[in-house]
Amino acid sequence: MRVRGIIELFFKWSGLGLLKAFGLSPSLVFSFLNNTTNELNEDTEGVNKGKDKVKVLVVQLLSSDFRMVFYKRSHLHPLRAKLVRIGLLDVPQESLERDEIKPFEVKTKEGGLAIIDGRLGFRMLEGVTIMAGFAVEEELKYWSKMRLPKTMGLQRKIKDMESERIGINVEFISLGLKGGNDIPSTTQPK
Template identity: 40%
Template sequence: MASTTFALVDARKSILEDGFFSMDDSVVGEHVLEMEQKDFPFASEYGLEFCKLNLLDDTRIRSILESFFPRPGLGLCLKYSNDPGHIFSFRKGGAKAGLRVLIVQLWSVGSRAGYWGGSHLLSLPAVRAANGSWEVPSSALKRAGCKETEIKFEQGGLAILDARLAFEIKDGFTITSAFATEDEVKTWAKMLLPRSPELAAKVTEMESIYTKIGVNFAFEDPEPR
């Protein structure tokens, strides 16, 4: 699936020092478009296959995750739309909080994002946002000496970032997944799926193929009509 040269050592260095790593990838852009055309059915066979194909099957993503965590666990998969002028992070606490969560963003064609390099290592003021993440004021980032790197995903692409990093979705949208350490993901709410043999089989397939990566799903009975 890779469209440009990938080197794990460079990706790790970028995530550790800058807080993020990104790549253009037209295939990812095509898959994200297909997901959009189907109205983002995350809790379905198609949605699980999308996660498997674009996250677990991608050797670039998998190698980065496994290089940071002994057994990373998938604990979130949602769409995040553009919200220009608002800067978010998924975790706060800076260096003291440690690297416990990595975020994978699959970007739509024509998306534009801003990443504030080095912000993952700083304890910055933040308030809880409506989307469940933390909103960080740009003034605090600038005072701390952080510089914004703007990236345009012309044909789509992917980014992997430390969850403490401050970022902005300026145009487009991203399908965002969170992978955490094994003990961290145990504290998260389960991703709920309707109980069905087909979905159970798909989850079992994901768990059996990639034994070094956990998936934090639980099944619930569908509501009666």
């Protein structure tokens, strides 16, 4: 099954809101988001009751010789992560110190693909990953649009990629006459 089919199985409609490459940071555990749109829903044990309410899926294209640790069941807990410069959330180690959260290492010799809940904690040990984040409309409205150069070819390609079930959260901008990089990072919150 193609990635599009998997995304459509989870969501009635979603939008691509992030597309970015990340390198390793073995000393940090990341998450793409804490609990979406301020929805905590904790019971007395601190477990998120919204486990069946996935609002963001992150598709990770993994390089060859890639190593990553995923933290199973971390997406069911409030991780109290803080935004760091690269646009991901840094998860404090103490948020992972629960009996039900287990580290699980993944190694790829020839590269690979992972599709994870956006709340899942992960640590990149070796290699690089390209991440594509897909969010439901109620979450995507809080995200800044991805800013891309306004060219006919790129606008046409984006239009071809969109479908009835998957949109793309993008703003096309005209590049300055100097030709420099006028497109700032799109991973910071609005």
